Amino acid sequence: MPFVHYDTQIKSRHAEKKISGVSLADANRELMTNVCKRSTQRWQKILLETGSVIRDKATYLRTGPPYALNEHDLQLIFEILEEDSTLMLDEISDILEDLTEKKPCISTLQSTITKRLNYSLKKGQTVDPRQSEEQRAEYARRVANLPSQYLVFLDEVGVNERDVVCTHLRAPVGQRGHRLRRKREGEHWTLCGAICEQGFLAGAVVEVGFDREEQRPALQYTCESESVSSASIDQDRMARLNG
Known part of the structure; x- marks a missing residue:
């Protein structure tokens, strides 16, 4: 039988009528249904055992092969993703190995995150620190005393590797993930240049960030020098930087 x-009310009425001794034909005619005998017997049994004609899903016996990751592992994965939702699957696997001495394969980890945690992979929304009002005010304060003919700036030529690779994050289905806040310090290349009315005059590429005040005297000297007629960027280093 298909x-x-x-409805729950129909099940309850049929179970009550069967307990009261009403025949199945009379119950079907009165309730205008076509319920089979097996269904009414099952509803009656559940009603007598639990007080309800609907089973509690928590009491269901799980079928199929056992999960590779237990509930404790599942909670650890949830906490790991809450702390950093941009982690790659192999990174999550390494963290689990350090915490539980278990190293699940990538497919098992992907299936666990997708089906049991109900997480999906989304394109992360990035937030540049320069959008911060406090940092913009601090930048204006630092450059306010520079002569108007000089405009000294800092910009990343090659950004932090983590910012380039981790563009996606994991979040529950139907919810937006945390926005990715990029960092402006650490492992990146920095281009420092000086600009005046004649255009871009000089620049230098360094492997790490530096303080603007340390570079201002050298840039002023370069801009004031009459021998500088074009950009003096180290082309070899720029070529290596751009790959």
């Missing part, structure tokens, strides 16, 4: 969905 599966037929019955």
